[in-house]
Amino acid sequence: MADKLERYRDKRDPSRTPEPIPEQPPETGGDDTFVIQEHHARSLHWDLRLERDGVLASWAIPKGLPEDPETNHLAVHTEDHPMEYATFEGEIPRGEYGGGTMTIWDRGTYETEKWSDREVKVILRGERARGRFVLFQTHGKNWMIHRMDPRQTDPLPELAPMTPVTRTRSPKNAEDYSFEFAWGGRRTLVPIEGGRTTVPLLRPLAEGFGSRTAVLDGELVTMSGTEIFIAYDLLYDDGRSLVAEPYLRRRAALEALEIAGPRWQTAPAWRGQPGPVRQAARDQGLPGVVGKRLDSPYEEGESKSWILIPSTP
Structure with a gap:
């Protein structure tokens, strides 16, 4: 059976980063945990991670979750992360892969409506992130994330001073x-x-x-x-x-x-x-x-x- 965390391990040196790097292969869990981490790396972004078959399927979202269903946000599909990452916060040393400060922005449970190689539909149930979202692959390797619920917030005002x-x-x-x-x-x-x-x-x-x-x-x-x-x-x-x-x-x-x-x-x-x-x-x-x-x-x-x-x- 292929090691789903091989890419994750290859990118990290356990002697140089505080990130969890488990030696044992992942075990299948409930497939219902999600975490969103705010990552102050070379460029600020948010990492959405969804538990799937014993690992955290991961997307880096430069602008965070979209509030407006009329506007999709880029979601870069990255390597699977270990389940231990669902509680990780800390400082990844500069010069290491993903160097910068990592904090938990929100975490909770989610429900899967669809999961395929090109499309993932979920319902997030967190404190800050709530609602229906779909991640979908566009042409090439790019992914986008779309809010399926109505807008949850007021639009930004465009005013004269x-x-x-x-x-x-x-x-x-x-x-x-x-x-x-x-x-x-x-x-x-x-x-x-x-x-x-x-x-x-x-x-x-x-x-x-x-x-x-x-x-x-x-x-x-x-x-x-x-x-x-x-x-x-x-x-x-x-x-x-x-x-x-x-x-x-x-x-x-x-x-x-x-x-x-x-x-x-x-x-x-x-x-x-x-x-x-x-x-x-x-x-x-x-x-x-x-x-x-x-x-x-x-x-x-x-x-x-x-x-x-x-x-x-």
């Missing part, structure tokens, strides 16, 4: 506003999906998001000769649109992301303090402050819910 109206004075009901610096940078909406983004500067930030999908609103600002991204709003988070939510909730969700790094940060904000913030903006040579109504949804284009107050009269 919300902009403030200019006023010379602070609002009388200042306690109903949050005040931030007006940075004078380049306004940028940042979509993050599958650990990737279209903004080159923020690719390392996006990779750190893993499978979490988001749309950030902020500005690219040059400080001391270095361009950084300052995030000050969150329009989409982990499958849910936030544009109809009040600013106060969007701000709390943004702060929960803890965006902080050498080239990106969360904009500071102060509730009900236009005077001190305006003076600080003036001292730092910034163009002004922006007051944002705490109860305002995100509106495309110019909105009276956001007020720009110049640093100088």
Whole structure:
């Protein structure tokens, strides 16, 4: 009988990697275990593994499971893995095959609806991955994965940025506003999906998001000769649109992301303090402050819910 793990063993040195490398041939189990591992290797991807005849049939999915049945994702069929891999997490040394950090993104049980050499239909029952999916081989060696269920999440919003109206004075009901610096940078909406983004500067930030999908609103600002991204709003988070939510909730969700790094940060904000913030903006040579109504949804284009107050009269 052929050793289903021969390719797996040939690619790994047990003295150099913490991955499980069993010496005994696999034993047939219940064919109902699945695991999805988030793999920060040379390129971020997710590994879907389905128990089949004593091993884990495996596909590397660069963008993760598709949320939208209208969009298929690439699924690269890789070598079978041992069942012990269903619980593996760890650091594969750089330079070794698959070098990088491996963590379990989700695991659970699954039901097989069809299994052939070119098509695999399954129902996943995990904490994060649930629903009907089909993996199918295209021309050549490529595979794709398709969601068969209706979309489970809100679509990513495609919006024009919300902009403030200019006023010379602070609002009388200042306690109903949050005040931030007006940075004078380049306004940028940042979509993050599958650990990737279209903004080159923020690719390392996006990779750190893993499978979490988001749309950030902020500005690219040059400080001391270095361009950084300052995030000050969150329009989409982990499958849910936030544009109809009040600013106060969007701000709390943004702060929960803890965006902080050498080239990106969360904009500071102060509730009900236009005077001190305006003076600080003036001292730092910034163009002004922006007051944002705490109860305002995100509106495309110019909105009276956001007020720009110049640093100088």
